[in-house]
């Protein structure tokens with residue numbers, strides 16, 4: 563019962579957020595082909611030219627929603643999301659480049675990966691799907707989807723993301739180092755999570771497909 567209540571709260575929360583969100587501007591579609599040169603010259607070195615990075619410090623971008631990618635690029639440039647590695651890479655990007663890069667990486671195929679630690683995965687799955695009624699952590703699935711595919715335009719895809727990157731972002735949300743989540747949705751959630759919950763849910767997410 564309690565579990566369902568948490569899930570429901572999460573869903574209601576998400577529904578409220580959607581209801582309050584202004585209609586997305588007539589989405590600029592973006593031209594993936596126009597992004598190819600920037601990908602080859604700049605982004606590919608860290609994120610992989612197909613958006614599947616080989617180092618867990620660099621997030622996978624393949625299959626991510628184009629609007630989310632463009633939003634993050636915008637915010638790295640404005641400083642709303644602070645990161646010393648990304649800042650120089652976006653300094654020269656135009657708004658159009660950002661939309662094109664979103665179109666490019668969202669069209670790349672994610673590579674399925676296997677989570678490694680079965681016990682952690684089980685623990686993470688419980689939190690991902692049911693939340694933690696005791697501490698008020700909502701189910702991640704209520705916003706990021708049961709299979710981690712996210713919900714465009716607001717809720718990013720999670721499936722197959724590097725566990726190390728996921729933990730790092732959760733910690734950044736917890737401290738407020740990352741504060742570009744509209745409505746502080748993720749900051750509020752991360753502050754209720756333990757380190758162990760972060761590790762477990764990240765391990766589960768890394769194997770989602």
Ligand code: HEC
Nearest residue numbers: 600604605607608619620621631634635645647648651663
């Ligand atoms: C030198 C390595 C490096 C290069 C080159 C680089 N990135 Fe990144 N990128 C990173 C790191 C590290 C992060 C994680 C930043 C953080 O922790 O907030 C990141 C994060 C991102 C994110 C946020 C992903 C998410 O899931 O929130 C996007 C989008 C992104 N990069 C796109 C690009 C694009 C497009 C380019 C080329 C113009 C590029 N990056 C070039 C290292 C790099």
Ligand code: HEC
Nearest residue numbers: 572575576700701702705716718728731742743747748763
């Ligand atoms: C109420 C909706 C909501 C719920 C519930 C939620 N999230 Fe999020 N999450 C968001 C939004 C919105 C963003 C995007 C923030 C932004 O635009 O930068 C996000 C972003 C993230 C990111 C950063 C992704 C990236 O690529 O950098 C991680 C990691 C994350 N969430 C993990 C979780 C986990 C783990 C849970 C469950 C414990 C969870 N979220 C529950 C709304 C939610």
